[in-house]
Amino acid sequence: MSLEFQALxxxxxxxxxxxxGTRPDGRKLTDRRPVSIAGDNIKSADGSAIVKxxxxxxxxxxxxxxxxxxxEQPDQGFIVPNIILTPMCHPNIKLGPPSATAQxxxxxxxxxVHASGCLNLTDLCPVPNRVAWVLYIxxxxxxxxxxxxxxxxAALIAALNSLRLPQVTFDEELEQISVSxxxxxxxxxxxxxxxxxxxxxxxxxxxxxxxxxxxxxPTYAEEEVANSEISFxxxxxxxxxxxxxxGDRPI
Amino acid sequence: xxxxxxYRNTGPEGSVDYxxxxxxxxxxxxxxxxxxxxxxxxxxxxxxxxxxxxxxxFIEVGDTKVEVGVYGxxxxxxxxxxxxxxxxxxEMKFAPFACSTRRxxxxxxxxxxxxxxxxxxxxxxxxxxxxxxxxxDIFVTVLEDGGGVLAAAITATGMxxxxxxxxxxxxxxxxxxxxNQGRFLADPSLDExxxxxxxxxxxxxxxxxxxxxxxxxxxxxxxxxxxxTSMDTALN
Numbered sequence: 001m002s003l004e005f006q007a008l009x010x011x012x013x014x015x016x017x018x019x020x021g022t023r024p025d026g027r028k029l030t031d032r033r034p035v036s037i038a039g040d041n042i043k044s045a046d047g048s049a050i051v052k053x054x055x056x057x058x059x060x061x062x063x064x065x066x067x068x069x070x071x072e073q074p075d076q077g078f079i080v081p082n083i084i085l086t087p088m089c090h091p092n093i094k095l096g097p098p099s100a101t102a103q104x105x106x107x108x109x110x111x112x113v114h115a116s117g118c119l120n121l122t123d124l125c126p127v128p129n130r131v132a133w134v135l136y137i138x139x140x141x142x143x144x145x146x147x148x149x150x151x152x153x154a155a156l157i158a159a160l161n162s163l164r165l166p167q168v169t170f171d172e173e174l175e176q177i178s179v180s181x182x183x184x185x186x187x188x189x190x191x192x193x194x195x196x197x198x199x200x201x202x203x204x205x206x207x208x209x210x211x212x213x214x215x216x217x218p219t220y221a222e223e224e225v226a227n228s229e230i231s232f233x234x235x236x237x238x239x240x241x242x243x244x245x246x247g248d249r250p251i
Numbered sequence: 252x253x254x255x256x257x258y259r260n261t262g263p264e265g266s267v268d269y270x271x272x273x274x275x276x277x278x279x280x281x282x283x284x285x286x287x288x289x290x291x292x293x294x295x296x297x298x299x300x301x302x303x304x305x306x307x308x309f310i311e312v313g314d315t316k317v318e319v320g321v322y323g324x325x326x327x328x329x330x331x332x333x334x335x336x337x338x339x340x341x342e343m344k345f346a347p348f349a350c351s352t353r354r355x356x357x358x359x360x361x362x363x364x365x366x367x368x369x370x371x372x373x374x375x376x377x378x379x380x381x382x383x384x385x386x387x388d389i390f391v392t393v394l395e396d397g398g399g400v401l402a403a404a405i406t407a408t409g410m411x412x413x414x415x416x417x418x419x420x421x422x423x424x425x426x427x428x429x430x431n432q433g434r435f436l437a438d439p440s441l442d443e444x445x446x447x448x449x450x451x452x453x454x455x456x457x458x459x460x461x462x463x464x465x466x467x468x469x470x471x472x473x474x475x476x477x478x479x480t481s482m483d484t485a486l487n
């Protein structure tokens with residue numbers, strides 16, 4: 001009976017749950033799903049991590065390549081994050097170029113990497129003016145059950161922590177680049193963590209006197225019917241470095 | 252400008268893999284160190300890994316990791332493709348970090364070819380006449396290529412279709428063998444698969460899709476120069 005109710009009136013179904021203080025999967029409104037993170041799984045990648053948050057599964061792989069730095073920033077490397085929503089992660093995702101959601105998530109990842117200062121771009125440039133590292137960070141979503149932002153950021157940071165790069169030297173006389181076999185870890189300055197919430201506007205709420213109800217770590221079904229979404233990216237000392245809000249009403 | 256990607260963050264033009272600047276090391280492939288010539292690598296297989304998919308499977312053979320999701324039978328998106336028999340669509344994609352050199356985000360010819368081969372395998376295995384006017388979508392993502400990718404994908408797809416409760420004639424498994432200077436190596440690793448020997452010696456790889464109980468080969472894919480006698484020996 002409840003499955004038919006969920007299929008026909010998903011918003012009503014969820015609101016009825018929220019009014020009692022619990023969610024369809026049994027969590028309280030502020031409970032997050034258990035997270036498991038494992039690093040360094042993919043040998044062909046220079047750094048990798050897999051994150052499982054409830055059913056949401058993302059895997060992040062980093063491939064490093066060499067390029068000439070730009071003339072405007074001759075001592076800085078490049079970081080190129082992208083998220084790939086595979087059609088197998090959810091039936092609503094179609095094959096083809098990245099959708100608006102995917103593009104928006106890729107931009108979010110780029111913003112977080114630059115705003116949080118987790119990496120010093122000058123560390124990525126072993127020989128200024130000549131050689132710089134380009135880190136292609138690809139987050140592949142294997143299973144989309146809501147809250148991709150948190151999982152993607154966690155996977156990205158875990159993969160950066162597992163990244164190992166070889167030493168690069170440049171011979172000025174011969175104009176030759178040589179790369180060592182031995183690898184060393186990159187210096188990560190901080191580990192940002194993302195927390196996302198779905199916002200519901202309830203006319204009269206018995207549990208909270210406020211108009212807005214926040215659901216921590218929403219599942220796909222909760223995200224679909226939510227009015228808006230808000231995310232915070234927090235650094236170790238509690239400073240907020242990026243906030244992100246989508247939706248129709250102000251909070 | 253050709254090749255400008257408006258949908259994704261892009262890096263600088265002309266970035267190269269750092270491995271070309273490293274010294275190449277000679278890999279000794281004369282003898283297998285961890286197993287015998289006819290032995291397979293350790294395998295891990297699990298179904299039901301994707302929560303929203305009808306059926307799914309994850310396979311790990313040595314270093315090769317492949318994940319398959321099956322959706323269907325569902326409505327055909329384009330009305331013009333009306334068919335009384337049912338349509339299979341098979342898409343294979345390597346993750347950008349799956350191989351030694353970074354892969355692009357768009358599907359290249361190798362991925363399209365492997366997708367078509369997988370589809371051929373399934374044409375004779377899945378009972379499509381039971382699903383008229385519907386389509387079954389199979390999505391394969393290769394997370395790491397450690398040799399024998401097509402064979403692993405075939406096995407995982409067979410498992411995922413079974414997990415999705417789609418009718419098939421028989422169990423489908425994939426298997427591959429590498430022929431190198433007269434040696435037949437079952438389930439080659441990546442180094443063994445791509446190793447080149449001098450011209451004059453036979454070397455190549457064969458991958459087959461095999462139906463277990465009825466002992467039929469549904470797909471055969473071979474690369475390299477092989478005489479018919481070595482093909483026979485390899486298949487047996």
